[in-house]
Amino acid sequence: MVLAEELAKQQKSISVAEFFEKNKHLLGFDSPVRGLITTLKEAIDNALDACEEAGVLPDILVIIKKTPSGSFTITVEDNGPGIIPEQVPFVFGKLLYGSRFHQVRQSRGQQGIGISAAVLYAQLTSGVPAMVISRTGAKTKAHRFTLMIKTQTNEPDVLSHEEIDWSLPHGTRIELEFESSMSAKKRLLEYLKYTSIVNPHARFRIEIDGESATFERVSGEVPPCPQSIKPHPYGIEFGILKRMAAASEMTVDLFLQEEFSRVGKKTAAEILAHAGMKGSLKASRLEPGDLKKLLTAMQEVKIPAPPASSCLSPIGEDLILSGIEKEFALDFVKSRSRAPGVFSGHSFVVEAAIGYGGRLEAEGTARILRFANRVPLLYQQGACAITQSIAAVNWKGYGIAQSGLPVGPVLILVHIASTNVPFTSESKDAVASIPEIEKEIVLALQELGRDLKAFLSRRDRNRIAEDRARAVCAIIPDIARKVSEIVEKPVPETAAIEGRIMRRVVVKRELLDGKVQIRIDNHTTKPVELTLYDISPDTGEGATVAPDFSSDLDGEVTKCWRVVVEPASSWVTLYPGAGGGSLTVQGMDESKMVVMDCEE
Numbered sequence: 001m002v003l004a005e006e007l008a009k010q011q012k013s014i015s016v017a018e019f020f021e022k023n024k025h026l027l028g029f030d031s032p033v034r035g036l037i038t039t040l041k042e043a044i045d046n047a048l049d050a051c052e053e054a055g056v057l058p059d060i061l062v063i064i065k066k067t068p069s070g071s072f073t074i075t076v077e078d079n080g081p082g083i084i085p086e087q088v089p090f091v092f093g094k095l096l097y098g099s100r101f102h103q104v105r106q107s108r109g110q111q112g113i114g115i116s117a118a119v120l121y122a123q124l125t126s127g128v129p130a131m132v133i134s135r136t137g138a139k140t141k142a143h144r145f146t147l148m149i150k151t152q153t154n155e156p157d158v159l160s161h162e163e164i165d166w167s168l169p170h171g172t173r174i175e176l177e178f179e180s181s182m183s184a185k186k187r188l189l190e191y192l193k194y195t196s197i198v199n200p201h202a203r204f205r206i207e208i209d210g211e212s213a214t215f216e217r218v219s220g221e222v223p224p225c226p227q228s229i230k231p232h233p234y235g236i237e238f239g240i241l242k243r244m245a246a247a248s249e250m251t252v253d254l255f256l257q258e259e260f261s262r263v264g265k266k267t268a269a270e271i272l273a274h275a276g277m278k279g280s281l282k283a284s285r286l287e288p289g290d291l292k293k294l295l296t297a298m299q300e301v302k303i304p305a306p307p308a309s310s311c312l313s314p315i316g317e318d319l320i321l322s323g324i325e326k327e328f329a330l331d332f333v334k335s336r337s338r339a340p341g342v343f344s345g346h347s348f349v350v351e352a353a354i355g356y357g358g359r360l361e362a363e364g365t366a367r368i369l370r371f372a373n374r375v376p377l378l379y380q381q382g383a384c385a386i387t388q389s390i391a392a393v394n395w396k397g398y399g400i401a402q403s404g405l406p407v408g409p410v411l412i413l414v415h416i417a418s419t420n421v422p423f424t425s426e427s428k429d430a431v432a433s434i435p436e437i438e439k440e441i442v443l444a445l446q447e448l449g450r451d452l453k454a455f456l457s458r459r460d461r462n463r464i465a466e467d468r469a470r471a472v473c474a475i476i477p478d479i480a481r482k483v484s485e486i487v488e489k490p491v492p493e494t495a496a497i498e499g500r501i502m503r504r505v506v507v508k509r510e511l512l513d514g515k516v517q518i519r520i521d522n523h524t525t526k527p528v529e530l531t532l533y534d535i536s537p538d539t540g541e542g543a544t545v546a547p548d549f550s551s552d553l554d555g556e557v558t559k560c561w562r563v564v565v566e567p568a569s570s571w572v573t574l575y576p577g578a579g580g581g582s583l584t585v586q587g588m589d590e591s592k593m594v595v596m597d598c599e600e
């Protein structure tokens, strides 16, 4: 056939780099804005993974600059262990090259494709090679490379390589240039904010076109690096079993015990009995039919779940709370870490948190923060099992309006930590719908929903009590005036009584024996912090006074004192007549206190 021959001439193999050059959307590079976020995400994921592996507290610098030609350079620098010079070209210049693909443990990177795909995207849009600096220790020099990817062969093309002096004792810096747009800035800051919530041990310094910002760490402890475990029999597929058996020199009995997680002597014997197979056979000699029987037996015999504690690194309830509190001012926030679960032989842990009120928008659907292996998921929210699980909860039962997703000033965070996060695609944007995972998410949210409901009912009760107290307080001054008229005595001061009824802080400037004094009555259950300007306070009981410091108030350097008044205490300070001192109360919501006559 002529046609077949014509077609045969056109057949040729396609390199993985060529494939992804054409299908860059599959890796999350579908638009200039998205390209920038994905690049940053890939570089930061690698930096965090590398620091965790080396047990270093991550210090990550991100620089984004517009070039005179209108494109953007993006630089990510980390203080991780660095990469040996022989490997740099492959890490950055070859797709599907990495250290994590064959390991069964939690890590951000999985496929060995991320950073080289960013290099490919940069050379495709700007034509500028990637610049990489890496140093593995203080005793060695840093190595600087400029490189590209030869797309037809998926091999690195090193354009220059030299040894240089570098300020960091160890770490890696990558610089890429590509077309993008500054409209990525908002998403970028959002991505960094969310990354810092789930990586409370990391510090991010960022410079975008001259403006700088820092996302500070709130924990000084590096989370333990998850250990690699062997694959679990429930997660194995035929092709993998065939390859593993072919490469083994052991008998089937030992092969099962040595190569799989949770298979000891007894379980191996059970599997072999179930498969009707002798354990003394050589694993590499097994025929496909035998392997099929073995696989069925491996999946039908009851085997304990894979160990989760060593191979997973959940964030923990307290650190999730500190992360959220650092970035959002909320009236209520609670978190939960569920016990480890398992799907298809892969361990996973679901963690979740709910926040309410504060500065969250009162209208519209809840703010949803999705994370997988400590990486924020910013795209494809609707297609993600996390979103669908949130919508599956009956939020109305917890006092929250719902229209599919919950509605109102609500923040919902869900983190899935797993040895194999089941993403819907290589761009790692959305988690696939796995019933075991969805069930755990729903259970975690239901537990938190009950806590939220308790908070909301307590708040409603307090509101009613407060309304009543306010009504009483409104008539107290009139009562005082009337009573003093009747008993013919001066009208008594009622502020302290009002404060006690309202359970608030009363700050009052009053005259005593011709001297001005400031009196603070803290009727709340929390310490209250005040800053006094231009006065010399005495140390009264129930308060701690910090040494004076100077503050640039309205452009004038002023002497200040910081005073903390303990709950249920009063504190009085003398106020020197001249000097025009003033007072502010910090850390308290204006509506929760009564501040009277405190300004000159």
Ligand SMILES: Nc1ncnc2c1ncn2[C@@H]1O[C@H](COP(=O)(O)OP(=O)(O)OP(=O)(O)O)[C@@H](O)[C@H]1O
Pocket (backbone or CB within 6 Å): 042, 045, 046, 047, 050, 078, 080, 081, 082, 083, 091, 097, 098, 099, 100, 101, 108, 109, 110, 111, 112, 113, 114, 115, 116, 117, 172
């Ligand atoms: N900053 C870095 N410091 C140390 N090693 C690094 C760094 N960046 C990359 N690597 C090494 O290079 C490998 C390849 O990185 P790459 O981003 O291509 O893939 P990955 O992170 O393993 O997986 P994924 O494709 O899912 O992101 C990593 O597995 C890691 O071993």
